[in-house]
Amino acid sequence: MSATTRRGEILQRLHVDGYVEAKVLSRELGVDASTIRRDLDTLVRSGQAERTHGGARPVTGASSEIPYAVKKTERRPEKIAIARRAAQHVADGDTVILDSGSTTYQVALELRHKADLTIITNDLRIGKYVATIPAVRLLVTGGELLGSVFTLVGERAVDFLSDYSADWAFLGADAIDPTAGITNTNTLEVPLKRAIISAAARTVVLADSSKFGHRALAKVAAIDEVETILTDSGLPSDQAEQYGGKVARAIVADD
Secondary structure (H helix, E strand, C coil): CCHHHHHHHHHHHHHHHCCEEHHHHHHHHCCCHHHHHHHHHHHHHCCCCEEECCEEECCCCCCCCCCHHHHCCCCHHHHHHHHHHHHCCCCCCCEEEECCCHHHHHHHHHHHHCCCCEEEECEHHHHHHHCCCCCCEEEECCCEEEHHHCEEECHHHHHHHCCCCEEEEEEECCEEECCCEEEECCHHHHHHHHHHHHHEEEEEEECCHHHECCCCCEEEECHHHCCEEEEECCCCHHHHHHHCCCEEEECCCCC
């Protein structure tokens, strides 16, 4: 495991558990205690953690949103498989809304061979990439930047989307549960996600299998408000059945 991946894992545990213990990390990640101490010191210097006796905790008052630098390293094969399956829905000439996120970024990569697309996004990284694709019309919402995840949110972004109609929307989610529906950690993103759903004829939620069976803080939508929930083959079929036929599973390359 590389240092970047290991620190991403530590940061994710901080956000989920609210505390990490150095000796537990050393044992479970298979490295010595001095390596873990250096990892924690690196997270402290970057403002993403506070040291405690024997471990670390999240920075007091910090957003619970996991930074993009962490997200892009997590479950990469699953995200690639999901993105490839998602791109198969899109036909030449379609208008597509790409929500912010590391999986939707992968969708942007997969769409590069399509012709005459219009792509709308609130993700600055996606916008930067799509701008390099010839013959694609790019529209980027306005709004306020959530810096750690390169996401534009706010009333201006919501108002922008109200003027457009799309064939497809690909939406990210922090957690999915049969009862709670599609939920998100950051409440600031919820109005924009609702606007994305409203602007699209069909919405596909992209979520790797680790996000199922969990609930985040704020509800985005009920399960029946979206066309499909696209995940990877790591989600057991009996769990997929709990979502009323809405779940499709992409085969991961190593399966």
